[in-house]
Amino acid sequence: xxxxxxxxxxxxxxxxxxxxxxxWIEKNSETYLGFGRMVLLQRIKEFGSxxxxxxxxxxxxxxxxxxxxxxxxxxxxxxxSTSKGGKGGGGxxxxxxxxxxxxxxxxxxxxxxVFLAKETARLQVxxxx
Amino acid sequence: xxxxxxxxxxxxxxxxxxxxxxxWIEKNSETYLGFGRMVLLQRIKEFGSxxxxxxxxxxxxxxxxxxxxxxxxxxxxxxxSTSKGGKGGGGxxxxxxxxxxxxxxxxxxxxxxVFLAKETARLQVxxxx
Numbered sequence: 001x002x003x004x005x006x007x008x009x010x011x012x013x014x015x016x017x018x019x020x021x022x023x024w025i026e027k028n029s030e031t032y033l034g035f036g037r038m039v040l041l042q043r044i045k046e047f048g049s050x051x052x053x054x055x056x057x058x059x060x061x062x063x064x065x066x067x068x069x070x071x072x073x074x075x076x077x078x079x080x081s082t083s084k085g086g087k088g089g090g091g092x093x094x095x096x097x098x099x100x101x102x103x104x105x106x107x108x109x110x111x112x113x114v115f116l117a118k119e120t121a122r123l124q125v126x127x128x129x
Numbered sequence: 130x131x132x133x134x135x136x137x138x139x140x141x142x143x144x145x146x147x148x149x150x151x152x153w154i155e156k157n158s159e160t161y162l163g164f165g166r167m168v169l170l171q172r173i174k175e176f177g178s179x180x181x182x183x184x185x186x187x188x189x190x191x192x193x194x195x196x197x198x199x200x201x202x203x204x205x206x207x208x209x210s211t212s213k214g215g216k217g218g219g220g221x222x223x224x225x226x227x228x229x230x231x232x233x234x235x236x237x238x239x240x241x242x243v244f245l246a247k248e249t250a251r252l253q254v255x256x257x258x
Contacts, residue, residue, distance in 0.1 A: 016156045019237065023150040023245075025252065032146065104255055108148065108248060115244050116152075119237060123154065126233055 017127055019119035023112050025105070032074045037067055038105045041098055044068075044080055048091045075101070146256055148248035152241050154234070156203045166196055167234040170227055173197075173209055179221045204230070 024034035031037070036057075043053035054064035072078045079098035083091050094102075153163035160166070165186075172182035183193035201207045208227035212220050223231075 017161065018155050019152060020155050021150055021152040021241070023148060023248070026147050026149055027145045100255075104252075111248070112150070112244075115241075119152070119240070123233075126229075 017120070017123045019116050019123060021112055021116050023108055025108075027074045030070070030074065032071065033101060033105050035105075035109070037071060038102055038109075040064060040067055041071075041079065041094060041102050044092050045094045045098075045102075048093060050080070050082070050092045053092075071101070146249070146252045148245050148252060150241055150245050152237055154237075159199070159203065161200065161203045162230060162234050164234075164238070166200060167231055167238075169193060169196055170200075170208065170223060170231050173221050174223045174227075174231075177220045177222060179209070179211070182221075200230070 022035070025032045040053055040057065040059075043056050044050055047053050047056065050064050050068060051061045054061050057064075068080045072080065075097060077097050078095050079101050080092050081095050151164070154161045169182055169186065169188075172185050173179055176182050176185065179193050179197060180190045183190050186193075197209045201209065204226060206226050207224050208230050209221050210224050
């Protein structure tokens with residue numbers, strides 16, 4: 001599968017030095033939510049389908065389903081609800097918990113960006129000395 | 130090579146949910162300093178030898194040297210200075226810039242830990258609702 005990692009976009013100041021980072025949420029040492037999983041939830045919401053969401057991320061259906069299953073299991077409630085059959089093979093939508101998970105993680109990413117911007121600014125000072 | 134990644138050690142509160150993260154410093158989109166590189170510098174200081182430092186990290190000498198070279202080049206000055214020949218094949222030591230780089234990155238890791246601890250505490254609140 002393609003890796004879906006997010007890069008912070010702050011300007012390269014500090015003589016080209018830039019602080020970068022990545023965050024994720026674990027439960028009992030297993031990944032619960034990361035950038036790729038958040039994008040998967042966003043795409044499921046957008047397409048109303050796990051298979052189309054997976055396809056848009058160059059990810060196998062099985063892998064996408066395993067990720068959804070992992071999130072549902074760890075949250076103790078479904079983040080994604082699915083309906084079987086019908087034209088197009090059934091659909092998928094986010095539950096209220098799924099919407100909350102996206103919001104939660106997006107907020108964390110925003111706060112990480114603030115942290116990294118501060119650290120990049122700090123580098124600028126220390127590299128100038 | 131073995132991966133040398135650092136895990137933040139804060140307590141798993143928030144029903145087992147825990148925010149984890151990783152940071153690194155790039156220059157022009159190339160890694161300048163990360164956890165593994167910082168440990169390599171610390172080991173070079175400890176052993177006075179790039180080859181012994183590499184061995185202690187289950188890393189090839191070539192890989193260790195490439196990392197040192199990458200850091201020296203990007204910093205625009207040597208972080209590690211080497212002396213040729215002699216018994217044991219010459220030695221290596223950190224320059225003032227090398228010492229400063231360790232201190233810089235260790236400080237960044239400490240501040241990341243504070244950030245992650247805050248985020249884990251925040252998760253506890255939001256997961257309880």
